[in-house]
Amino acid sequence: MSPLTTRLSRLPLRVRLVAGFSLASLVVLVVAGIFVYWRVDYALDRGLDTELTHARHALEPLVGPDGRIRSRSAADATGVPWQVLDGDGTVIDRGGPAGTTPLLTTSRLAGVTTTPRTVNVGDFLPVADKPYRLQAVRLSPSPRRYLLVGVRRDHRDEALRELLLQLSLAGIGALLVTALVGDRLARAALRPVECYRRQAAAITAGNTSLRLDVPPQRDDEITRLGDTFNDMLTSLEAALERERQFVTEASHELRTPITLLTSRIQLALRRPRTAAEHERILAELTVDLDRLAALSEQLLQLGRAEGSHPAGHGDLVTVTTRTVNHRRLADPDHATALTVAVPEGPVPVRMADFELERVVTNLLDNAVVHGAPPVQVSVDEPATGRARLLVADAGPGMPPGLLTTATQRFARAEEARSRPGSGLGLSLVSTLVTRAGGELRLCHDGRHATHGSPAPVACAHGPEMTVTVLLPTDRSG
Numbered sequence: 001m002s003p004l005t006t007r008l009s010r011l012p013l014r015v016r017l018v019a020g021f022s023l024a025s026l027v028v029l030v031v032a033g034i035f036v037y038w039r040v041d042y043a044l045d046r047g048l049d050t051e052l053t054h055a056r057h058a059l060e061p062l063v064g065p066d067g068r069i070r071s072r073s074a075a076d077a078t079g080v081p082w083q084v085l086d087g088d089g090t091v092i093d094r095g096g097p098a099g100t101t102p103l104l105t106t107s108r109l110a111g112v113t114t115t116p117r118t119v120n121v122g123d124f125l126p127v128a129d130k131p132y133r134l135q136a137v138r139l140s141p142s143p144r145r146y147l148l149v150g151v152r153r154d155h156r157d158e159a160l161r162e163l164l165l166q167l168s169l170a171g172i173g174a175l176l177v178t179a180l181v182g183d184r185l186a187r188a189a190l191r192p193v194e195c196y197r198r199q200a201a202a203i204t205a206g207n208t209s210l211r212l213d214v215p216p217q218r219d220d221e222i223t224r225l226g227d228t229f230n231d232m233l234t235s236l237e238a239a240l241e242r243e244r245q246f247v248t249e250a251s252h253e254l255r256t257p258i259t260l261l262t263s264r265i266q267l268a269l270r271r272p273r274t275a276a277e278h279e280r281i282l283a284e285l286t287v288d289l290d291r292l293a294a295l296s297e298q299l300l301q302l303g304r305a306e307g308s309h310p311a312g313h314g315d316l317v318t319v320t321t322r323t324v325n326h327r328r329l330a331d332p333d334h335a336t337a338l339t340v341a342v343p344e345g346p347v348p349v350r351m352a353d354f355e356l357e358r359v360v361t362n363l364l365d366n367a368v369v370h371g372a373p374p375v376q377v378s379v380d381e382p383a384t385g386r387a388r389l390l391v392a393d394a395g396p397g398m399p400p401g402l403l404t405t406a407t408q409r410f411a412r413a414e415e416a417r418s419r420p421g422s423g424l425g426l427s428l429v430s431t432l433v434t435r436a437g438g439e440l441r442l443c444h445d446g447r448h449a450t451h452g453s454p455a456p457v458a459c460a461h462g463p464e465m466t467v468t469v470l471l472p473t474d475r476s477g
Contacts, residue, residue, distance in 0.1 A: 013186075013190065014183070014186045014187060014190055017182065017186040018179060018182045018183045018186055021178065021179070021182035021186075022175060022178060022179045022182060025174070025175055025178040025179075025182075026171075026175055029171040029174055029175060030171070033167040033168075033171055036163070036167065037160070037163060037164065037167065040159070040160065040163055041160060044156045044159060044160070045133070045156070048133050048151050048153070048156060049118055049133075049135070051080070051151055052080070052118065052133065052134075052135040052149050052150070052151060053116070053135065054078075055078040055079075055080045055082070055135075055149045056116065056135050056137065056147065056149045058074070058075075058077075058078050059075055059078060059082055059147060059149060060137070060139070060147060062074055062075055063084055063093075063139055063145065063147060065140075066092075067084045067086065067092035067093060067139075067145050068084070068092060068093045069084070069093050069095065072095070075095045076095055076096070078096075078149075079096070080096055080149055080150060080151055081094075081095065081096035081097045081098035081103070081132075081149075081150050081151075082094065082095050082096055082098060082147065082148060082149050082150070083095075083098050083102065083103055083147075083148045084139075084145060084146070084147055084148075085102055085104075085109065085145070085146045085148065086143065086144060086145060086146075087143065087144035088106065089102045089104075089105070089106040089109055090102075092145070097152075098148075098150070102148075103121060103132055103134055103148050103150055104119065104121065104134060104136060104146075104148055109136070109146060112136045112137065112138050112146055113137075113138055114137065114138050115137070116135050116136070116137045117135070117136050117137070118133065118134065118135050118136075119133075119134050119136065120132070120133050120134075120153065121133075121134055121150070122153065124157055124160070124161075125161070127157070127161075130152070131152065131153040131154060131157055132150040132151065132152060132153060133150060133151055133153050133156070134148055134149065134150040135148075135149045135150070136148050136149075189222070192222045192223075192226070193222065195212075195213065196212050196225075196226060196229065199211075199212050199213065200212070200229070203233065208233075208237055208240070209237075211230045211233060211234075212226045212229050212230050212233075213226075214226035214227055214230065258292070261285060261288050261289070261292070264281065264284060264285055264288070265285070268281045312350075312351065312352030312353070312355070313348055313349070313350060313351070313352065313474055314348070314349055314351050314352050314353040314355070314356045315346045315347060315348055315349075315353070316347040316348075316349050316356060316379050316387050316389060316471065317342045317343060317345070317346055317347045317379055318346065318353075319353050319356040319357050319360060320340065320342060320356075320360050320377060320379050320389065321340065321342055322357075323357055323360040323361055323364065324338060324340045324360075324364070324377055327364060334373065337373030337374050337375060338364075338373075338374070338375050338377070339374060339375070339376050339377065340376075340377045340378070341376075341377070341378040341379070342378070342379040343379065343380060343381070347379060347380075347381060347387045347473065348473055348474040349387045349436075349471040349472065349473050349474070350436050350437065350471065350472045350473070350474060351432065351436045351438075351471060355432050355436075358428060358429075358432060359389070359429050359432055359433065359469060360377075360389070360391075362425035362426070362428055362429050363389075363391040363425075363429060363467050363469075364377070364391065365425055366425050366426065366467070367391055367392075367393040367395070367465075367467075368393075370395060371393030371394065371395030371396075371397075371465055372393055372394045372395035372396075373393070373394065374393070374394060375391065375392070375393045376390075376391070376392045376393070377389075377390070377391050378390045381473065382457045382460075383455070383456060383457050385472060385473055386455050386456075386457055386470050386471070386472065386473065387470070387471045387472075387473045388457065388468060388469070388470050388471075389468070389469040389471070390461065390466060390467070390468050390469075391466070391467045392461060392462075392464050392465065392466040392467075393464065393465055394464055394465075395465055396465075397444035397445060397464070397465035398442065398444055398465065400447050403442045403443075403444065403447055403448075403449035404449045406426050406442055406449070407426045407427050407429075407430035407440065407442075407451050408427060426440075426442075426467075429469070430451050430452065433451075433452055433469055433471065434451065434452040434453070436471055436472065437452075437453055437471075437472050438452055438453065438455070438469060438470050438471040438472060439451070439452040439453055439454055439455045439468075439469075439470040440452050440467070440468070440469055440470075441459065441466075441467070441468040441469075441470070442466075442467055443459055443461065443465075443466045443467075443468065444463070444464070444465045444466070445463045446463060455470040457470055
């Protein structure tokens with residue numbers, strides 16, 4: 001980046017806008033002035049050239065072999081100054097206001113041929129005493145004779161000088177007006193931006209509830225920018241609120257197992273113990289640490305699910321069957337209490353396999369820990385573009401008030417607090433399903449609670465505790 005560009009980039013935006021607008025106006029004015037001047041100059045010169053051509057045609061036949069005019073009266077009738085010069089620039093004959101001094105210098109005369117040549121004599125600026133527009137032609141090659149016909153350019157030059165003055169004054173005035181108008185327009189255009197900046201500074205200072213003041217009756221780039229910023233601020237505030245709530249709830253939930261661990265350690269250190277007693281205490285501590293590790297892992301999974309973007313595709317039938325088989329192998333004594341019904345072909349859904357596995361695993365954990373056998377798992381496609389995963393158990397189910405809040409973090413019924421779990425499973429499931437554009441339903445004893453994007457699929461199950469996941473399929477296009 002050049003030093004000039006660097007210096008210009010440091011100027012205020014309003015100054016750069018006005019400067020750019022003024023520079024563009026200056027270029028337009030200069031080009032327009034040059035065009036007008038050229039057209040007027042061409043028109044004036046054409047009028048003079050017409051007069052010179054007529055006079056030359058009248059004088060050329062009157063010049064004799066000796067270089068003198070045969071009819072003085074006919075030459076004077078042209079009304080223009082004229083001269084007949086020899087090869088060295090000496091005036092042989094003259095007429096009109098032309099004096100004995102050659103109108104054209106010898107060096108310029110050498111370039112004249114039998115083709116008439118039009119030249120200007122005398123400066124335009126500064127003003128010359130005797131400005132002429134001449135038309136010169138060579139009459140004979142040997143001895144060389146030249147005929148010069150001229151007209152005074154006083155009126156023509158004065159008109160052009162006046163035109164230049166008027167164009168300059170008009171251009172300066174127009175440039176000042178455009179600069180003033182450009183400054184007003186830039187100020188008006190940037191005024192909402194400056195207002196947004198002040199409000200954003202207030203938000204940065206801690207007033208997070210403040211929003212940019214966007215006029216509702218306008219729809220331009222600035223107002224759309226303000227609306228976008230307001231939406232972004234709303235999303236950030238909601239994210240911060242979720243983070244604060246998450247930290248508060250996580251701190252509350254982690255405090256209990258940490259307190260239990262501390263109490264057990266302090267109790268174990270009160271008196272000397274045998275090796276067998278230490279082993280028993282370490283076993284109890286291991287159980288508590290496992291619960292704490294499981295809680296931490298669920299918190300991490302939930303954080304990753306809320307912070308990531310939906311991606312990937314999976315087969316609901318394959319993942320469900322695999323997860324159920326793993327659980328049966330891990331607990332063969334209760335394998336018959338877990339039934340599964342899936343279609344023969346694949347059911348592709350818009351969720352990655354590892355996320356589907358999290359959903360199925362958490363729903364099975366809830367059904368086993370908080371429900372009662374038998375646990376029934378089924379997969380089908382009840383409507384075009386929708387796949388359904390259903391997990392039902394014969395347990396007591398959720399209280400009516402918990403159905404709508406069960407997907408909140410650490411939400412648990414009072415009677416469930418004595419059982420394993422942290423209240424994060426359904427929250428994770430809801431986050432994954434909602435992010436994939438699906439719907440999570442919690443139903444028990446005729447009561448239904450829905451979370452996510454509603455699907456046009458009716459509930460068709462009994463009064464037992466049932467969790468239904470409806471996901472978009474890849475067949476929906």
